[in-house]
Amino acid sequence: MASLSQLLNTARDALSAQSYGLNVTGDNISNASTPGYVRRVAELQTVNLGNQPAGSVTAAGLRRVTDDFTERRTYQANGSSSAAGSRDQTLASLESLFNDQSGTGLGNSLSAVYASFSALASNPTDATTRSNVLNAADTFATRVSSTASTIAQTRSDLKTQAQQTVDQVNQKAQDIAKLSLQIGIAESNGQDASALKDQRDQKLLDMSSLIDVHTFTDGQGQLVVQSAGTTLVEGGKASSLSLNVNSDGSLQLFANKAGGTSSEVTQFLTGGKLQGIFQSRDVDLFNVSKQLDQFVFDVGNAINQQHASGFGADGGTGRNLFDVSGSPDGAALNFKVSVDVWGHPDRVAAASSAFSVPGGSDNAVQISTMADRAVATNNTRTAAEAYGDLVGTVGSLKAGSARDVDTQGAIFKQVQTMQQSESGVSLDEEMVALTKYQNAYQAASKVLNVADQLMQELMTAIGR
Amino acid sequence: MRVTENMRYSSVLNNLSSLSTRQAKAAAEAQTGLRVANPSDDPIAAADLARLSASQDQTTARRSTITTVRGDSELAESSLQQASDLFARAKEIATQGANGTLSASDRANLATQVKDLQQQLVGIANTKGSAGYLFGGSQTQNQPFTPAGAFSGDDEDHVVDIGNSTPTAVNASGAKAFTSAGGRDVFTDLDTLYTALSTNDAAGVSGTLTNLETSRAQITNEQAQVGAVINKLDASDSILSNLQLQTQKRGSAIGAADPATAYSNLTQLNDSLDRSVSVAKSILDLAAFKQL
Numbered sequence: 001m002a003s004l005s006q007l008l009n010t011a012r013d014a015l016s017a018q019s020y021g022l023n024v025t026g027d028n029i030s031n032a033s034t035p036g037y038v039r040r041v042a043e044l045q046t047v048n049l050g051n052q053p054a055g056s057v058t059a060a061g062l063r064r065v066t067d068d069f070t071e072r073r074t075y076q077a078n079g080s081s082s083a084a085g086s087r088d089q090t091l092a093s094l095e096s097l098f099n100d101q102s103g104t105g106l107g108n109s110l111s112a113v114y115a116s117f118s119a120l121a122s123n124p125t126d127a128t129t130r131s132n133v134l135n136a137a138d139t140f141a142t143r144v145s146s147t148a149s150t151i152a153q154t155r156s157d158l159k160t161q162a163q164q165t166v167d168q169v170n171q172k173a174q175d176i177a178k179l180s181l182q183i184g185i186a187e188s189n190g191q192d193a194s195a196l197k198d199q200r201d202q203k204l205l206d207m208s209s210l211i212d213v214h215t216f217t218d219g220q221g222q223l224v225v226q227s228a229g230t231t232l233v234e235g236g237k238a239s240s241l242s243l244n245v246n247s248d249g250s251l252q253l254f255a256n257k258a259g260g261t262s263s264e265v266t267q268f269l270t271g272g273k274l275q276g277i278f279q280s281r282d283v284d285l286f287n288v289s290k291q292l293d294q295f296v297f298d299v300g301n302a303i304n305q306q307h308a309s310g311f312g313a314d315g316g317t318g319r320n321l322f323d324v325s326g327s328p329d330g331a332a333l334n335f336k337v338s339v340d341v342w343g344h345p346d347r348v349a350a351a352s353s354a355f356s357v358p359g360g361s362d363n364a365v366q367i368s369t370m371a372d373r374a375v376a377t378n379n380t381r382t383a384a385e386a387y388g389d390l391v392g393t394v395g396s397l398k399a400g401s402a403r404d405v406d407t408q409g410a411i412f413k414q415v416q417t418m419q420q421s422e423s424g425v426s427l428d429e430e431m432v433a434l435t436k437y438q439n440a441y442q443a444a445s446k447v448l449n450v451a452d453q454l455m456q457e458l459m460t461a462i463g464r
Numbered sequence: 465m466r467v468t469e470n471m472r473y474s475s476v477l478n479n480l481s482s483l484s485t486r487q488a489k490a491a492a493e494a495q496t497g498l499r500v501a502n503p504s505d506d507p508i509a510a511a512d513l514a515r516l517s518a519s520q521d522q523t524t525a526r527r528s529t530i531t532t533v534r535g536d537s538e539l540a541e542s543s544l545q546q547a548s549d550l551f552a553r554a555k556e557i558a559t560q561g562a563n564g565t566l567s568a569s570d571r572a573n574l575a576t577q578v579k580d581l582q583q584q585l586v587g588i589a590n591t592k593g594s595a596g597y598l599f600g601g602s603q604t605q606n607q608p609f610t611p612a613g614a615f616s617g618d619d620e621d622h623v624v625d626i627g628n629s630t631p632t633a634v635n636a637s638g639a640k641a642f643t644s645a646g647g648r649d650v651f652t653d654l655d656t657l658y659t660a661l662s663t664n665d666a667a668g669v670s671g672t673l674t675n676l677e678t679s680r681a682q683i684t685n686e687q688a689q690v691g692a693v694i695n696k697l698d699a700s701d702s703i704l705s706n707l708q709l710q711t712q713k714r715g716s717a718i719g720a721a722d723p724a725t726a727y728s729n730l731t732q733l734n735d736s737l738d739r740s741v742s743v744a745k746s747i748l749d750l751a752a753f754k755q756l
Contacts, residue, residue, distance in 0.1 A: 032469050095503055100514050101719070102501075107514045111521030118525040121624045121631075122532040123595040125604050351602065356620045359596060359604035365623050365631040371522050384518030392511030395503025402504060413478055417471055424468030 004458070007451040013056040014444035017044050020059035021437040025430050032425040036202030038064045039425045040194060064194050066423050071201065072215060073415045075208035079271025081412040082209040084404035086276030091284060091398040093154060097147050098394045106147065107387050109140040110299070117368035120350050121361040125313070130345035134337060137321055141336045144296050148332035151289045155249075158281040162251055165210050165274045166243045169227065172207040173238040176200055180223050181236035211241075212271030229268025230255035241265075250282040284397050289332070291390055295376055297331040299383045300324040302375035303367060304338075310349030310363030312341075317354070319347055476744040483740050487733040494730045499721040509718045516715045523708045526627045530701045533624055533634045536593035537694050540636040543591045543598065544687035547641070547650075550581055550588070551680035554654060555673065557581075561661050562670035571669070575661035582654050586611055589642050595622070599638020608638055613651025615643045626700045627707075634693050641686035650679040 024042040031037040040062045047056040100107045116136035120129050179200040186193040204225065207213050214226040222235035232239055242262065244252040253269055254262040269275045304320040311317045319340040325331045341347045351360030376386035493499060503510035560566070561574045589599050589609045596604025600617030608617030619640065621633035640646035653675045660668030 033473075091504075098503055100517060101498060101510075105514065107517050108521065111518050111525075115521060115525030115528075118522075118529050118625045119532070122529045124622075125596050355618065356602035359600065359602035359622060360620055361623050362621075362631065365625045368525070368625040369631070371518070384515050387518070388511040388514040391503050391514045392507045395505075395507030395510045398502070398504030399507055413474070416474070420468050420471045420474070421466045424466075424470045426466055426468040429466070 004451055004455055008448065008455075010056045011444050011448035011451055013047065013058060014447065015441060017057040017059045018437045018441040018444055020044075022434065022441065024062065025433045025437060028425045029427065029430050029434075032427060032430075034198075036198050036205065037425065038066045038194070038198055038201070038423040041065055062192055062194055064197060064423075066201075067419075068215075068217075070415070070419045070422055071204075074412075074419050075204060075213040075215065076271065077408070077412040077415040078205060078208040079212045079275070081405075081408040082273050083271050083276035083279070084401060084408040086273040087280040087284070088276075088398070088401040088405045090154065090158065090277075090280035091394075091401045094151065094285060094288060095394055095398040097150055098391050100391065105387075105391065106140070106143050107384070107391075109136070109143045110383060110387060111371070112136040113140050113303070114368050114371040117364045120348065121364035121368060124350040124361045124364060125358045127345055130313070130348045130350075133348045134342060134345055138337045138342070141322060144292075144332050144335045148289065148292060148296075148330075148335070151285055151292070152333060155281050155285050155289075158277050158285075159243075159245065159251060162274060162277045162281070163243050165272075165277065166241050166253070169207060169211050169232075169274070170238075170240040172203055172210070173225065173227075173232040173240065176203050176207070176223075176225060177233045177236050177238035179203065180233070184222075184236065208272060210272045211274045212269065227272075228253055228255065228265045228270070230263075230265050250286070251278055253278075280401075288390070288394055288397070290328070291393060293328045293331040295332075295383075295386050295390055296335050297324060297328040298376040298386065300331070300335060302370060302373075302383075306363065306367050306370060307349050309352070310366075311351045311354050311357050311360070312344075312347040312349050313351075313358045314344075314346045315354055315357050316347060317349065319349065321348075472747050472750075476747055479740055480737075480744060483733065483737050487730070487737050490726065490730040490733050493721045494723075494726040497721055497723065497726070498719060499726075500719040513715060513719045516711055516718070520708065520711050520715070523627070523704050523711065526625060527701060527704050527708070529624050530626050530697050530704070532594070533622075534694065534697050536595055536598060537634050537636075537690055537697065539591060539593045540598045541687055541690045541694060543588050544636060544641060544683055544690065547585060547588045548680055548683045548687060550585055551650070551676055551683060554578065554581055554657060555676045555680065557661075558657055558669055558673050558676055561657075562666055562673070564666055566666070568664040571661045571664050571666075575658055578654060578658040578661060582613070582651070582658065583611070585642075585651065585654065586613060589613075589638060599636065599641065601635075601637065601639060609642070609651075613642075613649070613655070615639065619645055626697065627704055628700065632693070632696065632700075634697070636686050636690040636693075641683050646682045646686065648675060648679050648682055650683065653679045 021042040021044065024040050028039050043060040043063050045058055045060045047058050096102075096104060098105050113133075113136045116129075116133040120133050123129050179196055183193045183196045183200065186196060200223070204213055204215065207225075207227075211227045216224055218224050218234070220235070223233065224231060224235075225233035228241065230239075230241075232241070239258070240256050242254045242256055244254055246252050251266070252264055253266045253274070255265045256262045266278070269278060300322045301324055304322055304324060307321040308318050312319065320338045321341060323334065323336050323338045325334050350364040351357045352362035352366070353360065356362070371384065372382060374380055374382055374385075376383055377389070381389065492501060500506045500509045500513060557574050557577055561571055566574075586609050590607045591598045597606070597608050597617070600606070600608030602620035602622070603617040604622075606616065609615055615638070617638055619637055621637075622635035623631035623633050626632050637646070642650050653672065657669065657672045657676065659665075660672060
């Protein structure tokens with residue numbers, strides 16, 4: 001037979017359980033917009049009192065409503081999306097170097113070189129016309145070398161960025177390992193570790209925007225984080241990555257192993273800002289810069305060859321118009337007007353033979369009509385065509401990266417929506433929960449009230 | 465599917481920002497009239513535009529070359545016309561001087577006139593254009609003819625690039641017009657006439673007539689050559705101007721936005737943006753706790 005005092009206990013347990021529920025709801029509401037917050041649900045359990053008719057309730061704890069699969073998808077999508085974003089940023093600045101529509105390309109200045117020779121042919125003895133040839137050549141050379149140096153500068157900036165990103169990844173890995181330790185301690189002490197887990201998940205999400213992140217739980221229940229094919233965090237232990245520059249100037253990523261050894265993992269890098277940097281720096285920019293070098297090498301040498309065969313107004317011959325390096329490597333960066341002719345307009349070779357100096361114009365015409373001859377890309381493309389190809393390459397790269405940004409961004413948003421749908425706080429839901437716990441609390445108070453009244457009546461009856 | 469607050473906010477944000485991006489692009493397209501403002505807008509079109517722009521620059525350079533050299537070619541033609549007139553006059557004098565009734569002093573008078581003509585001819589043969597002496601071949605810096613008519617120039621062509629497959633010569637050859645390289649040394653012919661007149665040699669004067677006519681024909685022939693060059697320049701210019709127009713049209717076809725499409729795109733996106741903003745407002749207003 002249940003005693004009145006048991007009823008009082010039941011009412012007490014109910015009040016405390018419902019207020020626990022109210023607290024959880026309050027927690028959810030106050031963190032509705034906290035990044036990384038995963039909604040909690042209060043786990044209420046009946047307390048079985050054996051064969052007694054009166055039962056009770058207890059708050060068994062919290063449940064974080066999260067789904068491992070969705071979380072992992074989120075990391076992956078975030079990685080791909082930020083890789084695309086970082087690559088697109090680099091390519092946008094590259095594209096602006098080749099935008100002839102807004103007057104920043106090389107096309108106009110190259111045409112101006114040919115046009116200056118056309119003008120020279122019409123008046124080979126005019127000093128101004130000769131100076132114009134040198135000025136046009138200088139403008140073209142300066143444009144070329146400044147484009148090449150901007151690309152080189154961008155690559156060097158990207159190296160710095162990559163280093164910073166690697167540092168951040170290492171820092172995050174340590175933070176995650178530390179949090180894992182704390183979570184382990186809290187849980188072994190029977191404390192609630194939800195807040196720590198929120199923090200750890202948020203760190204993982206942050207890290208997934210820097211590098212590809214794969215997580216799983218190992219046999220001992222420890223969280224394992226793998227990036228670029230190597231294990232960065234295992235339970236409370238973190239290892240680190242480091243960056244190196246290869247002899248060909250490309251970046252290499254190394255995983256530092258215990259015992260001071262390290263192994264290259266560059267090829268296993270599949271996502272995050274770091275991958276975007278590697279891709280844009282050592283593939284996109286590298287290839288464009290190589291194509292620019294080849295273009296300048298071909299065009300510069302073709303003009304030089306023709307120019308050297310002609311004669312200047314001073315009767316001299318065999319002079320180059322441009323300084324072109326011996327091989328296409330770095331040709332664009334070192335491209336400039338040759339010192340043999342710079343400052344000596346009379347040395348511009350307009351005539352094709354010594355006796356036709358100074359009025360001969362054959363050589364100037366040869367150079368000016370070179371615009372129509374296939375001098376570039378193994379003598380298959382004219383200079384303008386080869387330049388058009390270069391613009392097309394840059395445009396395609398940028399268009400591709402912009403599409404990637406859209407696609408990967410959409411996927412990430414989709415996954416984020418899934419994750420929010422699972423783990424996000426719905427204020428509507430919380431309002432209902434709030435009302436539910438409030439009503440239950442009121443009802444429990446009523447039970448307490450009734451028990452109290454009964455007790456009073458009993459006391460009064462006894463006292464009479 | 466549970467719909468949470470954050471989902472509402474981020475969907476509002478995503479939709480608005482993606483619409484704004486598209487709207488900004490459409491606005492830029494309608495404002496500038498450029499469909500391909502960046503190479504990435506249409507890489508193939510951008511590559512074509514770069515090539516077309518080079519071809520346009522080349523055409524412009526060639527047309528400007530034509531304008532520059534045409535003046536000198538015209539000057540050469542009119543100079544040769546004057547030289548030819550001068551020989552017509554010399555022939556008249558020779559015909560007059562061959563008349564047996566003329567006295568020695570009459571012939572001496574005529575000789576003075578021929579002396580004048582000789583000086584004029586040297587002046588004509590030393591005509592200077594914008595690119596130097598017209599009849600000196602490649603030796604454009606110094607007078608090609610001495611007062612006595614000795615030639616120090618050469619027979620080099622002055623070639624320019626006006627878009628023909630081969631370089632086009634635009635100068636008149638002084639060597640062929642005035643010196644023995646063209647058949648007769650015209651200065652010597654005038655000198656022979658002068659000598660015959662001043663030595664009162666009627667038969668000698670009469671003997672110069674044929675050569676004077678040959679000299680005149682030689683000059684006229686060169687004049688016709690340079691006339692043909694001028695025609696060629698004009699023909700090339702009209703071809704180039706046509707090409708310029710065609711290239712411009714192709715460039716527009718590839719790179720320009722169609723105004724009607726651009727404007728209707730913009731209007732459509734403006735409407736979408738308006739709608740999206742008002743939908744956003746009602747989504748953000750939607751929350752149960754406000755009703756409770």
